[in-house]
Amino acid sequence: MILEKKKIFNDFAASKGLRSTRQRDIILDIFLSTRQHVSVEELYLKIKASNPGIGHATVYRTLKLFSEAGLAREILLHDGQTRYEHAVAGEHHDHLVCTGCNSIIEFEDETIEKLQKDIAARHGFLIKNHKLEIYGLCAACRQ
Amino acid sequence: MILEKKKIFNDFAASKGLRSTRQRDIILDIFLSTRQHVSVEELYLKIKASNPGIGHATVYRTLKLFSEAGLAREILLHDGQTRYEHAVAGEHHDHLVCTGCNSIIEFEDETIEKLQKDIAARHGFLIKNHKLEIYGLCAACRQ
DNA sequence: TATGCTTTTGACATTCATTTTCAGTTAGTT
DNA sequence: AACTAACTGAAAATGAATGTCAAAAGCATA
Incomplete structure (x- = not known):
């Protein structure tokens, strides 16, 4: 399941000529380990706990990529923060x-x-x- | 139709002890004259054209009131701006x-x-x- | 109509999420 | 190892939305 998602991202990255980086691996791991509907800030804090070096902008940039890759989906509730949920191709809730x-x-x-x-x-x-x-x-x- | 909506707002204002002001009348008029899904900025610009005095904050504040009064409904698309659509009680699209x-x-x-x-x-x-x-x-x- | 009290307003400052910038770093190729 | 383009992090910039506050306006009462 998790491996499958990593593969999806790697395939996407390959098709777009994107590079494989330590940061993207870490962010994907932690994103996959969260429950649904994390805000960017929540995820950033969780990431910073184990990887203090990773910056805000990188988390934003990377979540956008996951979104394009079909692994994540942006949701806007009414609290002024963008959240991301796990997306599964062909499935929707x-x-x-x-x-x-x-x-x-x-x-x-x-x-x-x-x-x-x-x-x-x-x-x-x-x-x-x-x-x-x-x-x-x-x-x-x-x- | 438009008169009816003005009545709804007046009743709401009365029930909340709000005052009737020139600005609220103007903003309501112009809001009612727009097509669906105006962003606050769009509405603000339209209002400023005929009423240069009216400020940004007032437009925000007033749209929130319309929303509470049931005349407008906030919608969030993915362009980072809050939009308002016309709401009709008991109706939904x-x-x-x-x-x-x-x-x-x-x-x-x-x-x-x-x-x-x-x-x-x-x-x-x-x-x-x-x-x-x-x-x-x-x-x-x-x- | 004048008085007094309270809400409302507009200009401006502020906040907060998100994006941009850019110099330094890193991945991946030759 | 060297080269080149992509990537990153820190800081600055942006932009929507909210808060502040003194001045203005509504509305009740005399």
């Missing part, structure tokens, strides 16, 4: 975002995905990706 | 966002809305609002 405790529940729904394709087709639109976020209160916060 | 020309096509789909409710119910989640954005290329940009 959406989010129930609790505005009470900021927890995120993931779900998948094939019917919704299919309906989206229908709508896109009706408009002659070519889908690259999509995001569906449902905001509200989770079971715990409703009480 | 989603977006096809073209990454080629930045155009936005709106659509509504009741079945998707219903499926979302089912999913939320399954997780004991109380929906406040949601957003669905599909990114890709519009018919014109596919060529």
Whole structure:
């Protein structure tokens, strides 16, 4: 699983003429070890703990690359920070975002995905990706 | 339609003890006259054209109020600017966002809305609002 | 209409995430 | 080992959004 993702990134890097660097390896390792939806800052701090040398800009730059490589996906919630979630080719999940405790529940729904394709087709639109976020209160916060 | 929206805002203002000001009237007028999805900056420039006195901060503050009043809804695309769309109570539409020309096509789909409710119910989640954005290329940009 | 109290405003400063710059370092090739 | 282009880190720059605060304006009351 992790090896497979590393391969995906290496293939992407090769196809783009990018070099393999210590920093990118480390950032990928740590990114893969996090749970979903890390903000860049969270990831940066985690990286700095074991690798104080790695700079802010490198983390930003590298996450963008992961995104292009299809390993990560940018998500914007409403807290002013860009977050990244793990992406798996051909798979997609959406989010129930609790505005009470900021927890995120993931779900998948094939019917919704299919309906989206229908709508896109009706408009002659070519889908690259999509995001569906449902905001509200989770079971715990409703009480 | 426009009068109705002004009434909604006036009622909201009254209920919150807010004052009626020239600036808020102007900003509401111009906001209502724009097409969907204005960024704060776009709106600010449009306002400044006819009302040079109105400041940046006031536009930000006022759009937040419209949002609370249910007249506007914040949307975050991927260009680093907060945009506001017109909101109508009880109505909702989603977006096809073209990454080629930045155009936005709106659509509504009741079945998707219903499926979302089912999913939320399954997780004991109380929906406040949601957003669905599909990114890709519009018919014109596919060529 | 004048008075007084409170909200609102606009200019400016500030914050904070993200991007750019650039000189020094490093990967990968010959 | 030498060369070249990509990469990195630190610091500066950018840009959206928010906070500050004195002056202005709304609105209730006399």
